[in-house]
Amino acid sequence: MDLQHPAVAELDLAAVLFALSDPARLAIVRQIATPALVSTCQSVGMDMPKSTRSHHLKVLREAGITFAVPRGRERVLTLRRDDLESRWPGLLPAVLVEQPTVSSV
Amino acid sequence: MDLQHPAVAELDLAAVLFALSDPARLAIVRQIATPALVSTCQSVGMDMPKSTRSHHLKVLREAGITFAVPRGRERVLTLRRDDLESRWPGLLPAVLVEQPTVSSV
DNA sequence: CAGATTGTTCCAAGAGAGTCGAACTCTTTG
DNA sequence: CAAAGAGTTCGACTCTCTTGGAACAATCTG
Numbered sequence: 001m002d003l004q005h006p007a008v009a010e011l012d013l014a015a016v017l018f019a020l021s022d023p024a025r026l027a028i029v030r031q032i033a034t035p036a037l038v039s040t041c042q043s044v045g046m047d048m049p050k051s052t053r054s055h056h057l058k059v060l061r062e063a064g065i066t067f068a069v070p071r072g073r074e075r076v077l078t079l080r081r082d083d084l085e086s087r088w089p090g091l092l093p094a095v096l097v098e099q100p101t102v103s104s105v
Numbered sequence: 106m107d108l109q110h111p112a113v114a115e116l117d118l119a120a121v122l123f124a125l126s127d128p129a130r131l132a133i134v135r136q137i138a139t140p141a142l143v144s145t146c147q148s149v150g151m152d153m154p155k156s157t158r159s160h161h162l163k164v165l166r167e168a169g170i171t172f173a174v175p176r177g178r179e180r181v182l183t184l185r186r187d188d189l190e191s192r193w194p195g196l197l198p199a200v201l202v203e204q205p206t207v208s209s210v
Numbered sequence: 211c212a213g214a215t216t217g218t219t220c221c222a223a224g225a226g227a228g229t230c231g232a233a234c235t236c237t238t239t240g
Numbered sequence: 241c242a243a244a245g246a247g248t249t250c251g252a253c254t255c256t257c258t259t260g261g262a263a264c265a266a267t268c269t270g
Binding site for chain 4: 211212213214215216217218219220221222223224225226227228229230231232233234235236237238239240
């Protein structure tokens with residue numbers, strides 16, 4: 001059960017974009033991005049079954065978007081902000097921008 | 106055969122990321138992004154059958170990434186840089202950054 | 211108008227992705 | 241050691257996406 005995180009040089013843009021292109025995963029990423037909030041595998045995406053959540057977390061991890069560090073029997077999730085920033089500057093911040101609600105004026 | 110381009114307010118981040126997450130479409134976007142080069146539906150992605158190309162261009166257009174203007178019997182393709190920039194600042198430039206080749210040093 | 215060019219649409223086949231229950235591993239705790 | 245908690249993996253189902261040939265629509269040209 002070794003956690004495999006791709007190296008920075010191995011990151012693939014298409015894979016990163018694909019991982020972020022799913023609404024459920026995008027929501028998870030936004031939760032992890034929330035400061036002053038320690039995310040674990042089960043603290044995010046609590047609206048879905050754990051097998052589904054585990055699947056999405058795997059996609060994010062293998063794309064190089066998240067980092068999972070075991071702590072006790074859980075895993076602390078963080079975003080690989082610096083790695084992503086060094087590879088595609090501005091990409092992650094752009095995606096994390098709060099979406100403006102469509103107002104009628 | 107009316108070309109439907111979504112309005113800026115209707116742009117969906119997940120849809121945009123999904124459209125960009127395909128290597129073939131990403132290559133097409135990079136070609137269209139090339140300055141001093143007028144792109145048309147058949148000048149891009151010449152390595153694939155035209156029905157496949159048409160499909161990818163439709164995905165990009167409906168996601169709001171490209172704009173197609175009829176000119177004679179062809180269509181001139183442009184990127185909706187300003188629209189995307191106003192919605193997710195920095196996103197498109199980040200994606201268009203030239204990928205560094207993985208060198209062994 | 212006939213023919214060539216540009217691009218779309220339709221259809222079918224194959225591959226891929228999302229969902230989720232059930233069984234499993236690993237770790238902490240009593 | 242037994243039980244509970246956190247995550248993963250497996251398998252099956254469904255749905256979507258990609259691909260590409262063939263037929264079609266629209267436009268320019270001779």
